[in-house]
Every structure is written in structure tokens, then in C-alpha cells.
Amino acid sequence: GESVGLHLPTLSVQEGDNSIINCAYSNSASDYFIWYKQESGKGPQFIIDIRSNMDKRQGQRVTVLLNKTVKHLSLQIAATQPGDSAVYFCAENWSTGFQKLVFGTGTRLLVSP
Amino acid sequence: ETGVTQTPRHLVMGMTNKKSLKCEQHLGHNAMYWYKQSAKKPLELMFVYNFKEQTENNSVPSRFSPECPNSSHLFLHLHTLQPEDSALYLCASSQEQGTEQFFGPGTRLTVL
Numbered sequence: 001g002e003s004v005g006l007h008l009p010t011l012s013v014q015e016g017d018n019s020i021i022n023c024a025y026s027n028s029a030s031d032y033f034i035w036y037k038q039e040s041g042k043g044p045q046f047i048i049d050i051r052s053n054m055d056k057r058q059g060q061r062v063t064v065l066l067n068k069t070v071k072h073l074s075l076q077i078a079a080t081q082p083g084d085s086a087v088y089f090c091a092e093n094w095s096t097g098f099q100k101l102v103f104g105t106g107t108r109l110l111v112s113p
Numbered sequence: 114e115t116g117v118t119q120t121p122r123h124l125v126m127g128m129t130n131k132k133s134l135k136c137e138q139h140l141g142h143n144a145m146y147w148y149k150q151s152a153k154k155p156l157e158l159m160f161v162y163n164f165k166e167q168t169e170n171n172s173v174p175s176r177f178s179p180e181c182p183n184s185s186h187l188f189l190h191l192h193t194l195q196p197e198d199s200a201l202y203l204c205a206s207s208q209e210q211g212t213e214q215f216f217g218p219g220t221r222l223t224v225l
Binding site for chain 1: 169
């Protein structure tokens with residue numbers, strides 16, 4: 001029979017635009033969050049992280065925003081480039097008794113020239 | 114390169130075969146992880162080793178058997194797998210649990 005793949009939300013942007021990828025996390029006790037980028041045929045690659053005592057952190061062309069009130073995380077990519085095309089995952093660190101990363105389903109970013 | 118290598122990169126096996134996946138990290142990390150990534154589910158944690166001791170088995174069937182002989186090497190022994198076990202198997206390491214994890218490129222496994 002036909003296999004049904006995981007449906008990933010997709011964000012399509014033009015080169016040079018700013019991109020915003022959103023993530024809702026589940027555990028209010030999570031104390032650490034990471035954004036990963038996964039290109040086709042590769043493992044996830046660390047982009048940026050943030051601890052729960054912060055609400056914003058900036059890197060090179062990327063900014064992560066954390067809203068603990070509504071358990072929401074976002075990744076902003078400035079001046080998006082075709083090389084940014086990939087699947088982006090957020091991950092939260094469950095620190096209640098045992099620490100482990102729990103990943104979201106991911107968002108596919110497509111950047112057209 | 115992330116400093117985490119995995120071999121083989123691709124593996125095709127029958128349901129009666131026995132094979133092993135290998136992971137090596139060159140980062141001096143103390144924690145290592147196996148994840149399964151399939152088309153039907155998000156990234157799933159399978160096993161965690163911290164200082165060579167298994168600290169989590171996330172309800173993984175016994176046909177998957179991990180081994181961590183030292184803090185740099187992690188194996189996943191496979192036997193009598195099912196076609197639904199076909200997936201990308203990712204290894205990761207971190208300095209300690211709860212910190213940034215570095216992933217290898219994965220082994221693409223196909224079970225016939």
C-alpha cells in the first residue's frame with residue numbers, strides 16, 4: 001500500500017527576505033531549547049540555543065525568541081539565502097528528573113532565488 | 114563535519130540478518146545517543162548512554178541492542194528487524210546530558 005509520510009509545514013520565501021519559523025513546545029519545566037537545521041542526506045546541525053532564563057538570543061543572521069508564558073519558540077533568519085533551505089527542528093530539554101531532548105516535527109524552509 | 118562519524122552510511126538487510134551500526138565521536142563528550150528518524154514520525158530518542166552507562170531505553174524493541182564499550186564509541190546491534198524499522202538512524206553526542214547535542218550523518222537502513 002501507499003506509505004504516508006509525515007506532513008511537514010512548509011515556509012516558502014524569496015532570497016533576501018526574513019524568515020520566521022515557529023515552534024510550540026510541550027513541557028513548561030523545560031529549561032533549555034535548541035534549534036537544529038537538517039539538510040537533505042545529513043544529520044541535524046546545531047544553529048542556536050537559549051536557556052529558559054532568557055527571552056532572546058542572537059547569533060549570526062539568526063535570532064531565537066522564547067515566550068514561556070505561551071510555550072512558544074521562534075527562529076528568525078535574516079536575509080534568507082538559498083543555502084538556508086532545509087528542515088528546521090526545535091528541541092526542548094526535559095529536565096524533570098531526567099534530562100533528554102524532545103524534538104518537534106520540523107518545518108521545511110524553501111528559499112527561491 | 115560535526116566530529117561524530119557513523120558507519121555504514123547505507124545498509125540494506127533482510128529480516129533474518131544480523132548487522133551492527135557504529136558511531137564514533139571525536140569530541141571528548143560523555144553522553145551518546147541513538148535516534149530513529151522515519152518518514153512517519155518526528156525524531157525519536159532510542160537510547161542514551163552517559164559515561165558508558167545506559168541511562169534510558171525509550172521503550173525500544175529488543176531486536177535493537179545498544180553497546181557502549183567506551184565513551185567514544187556506540188554501537189547498535191540489529192537482528193530480526195521488520196520492514197517498518199527502515200529509517201535513518203542518527204547518533205549524537207553531548208558533553209553531558211542536557212547540553213547541546215552534535216549529530217552524525219546517520220545510517221540509512223532499509224529492511225527488506
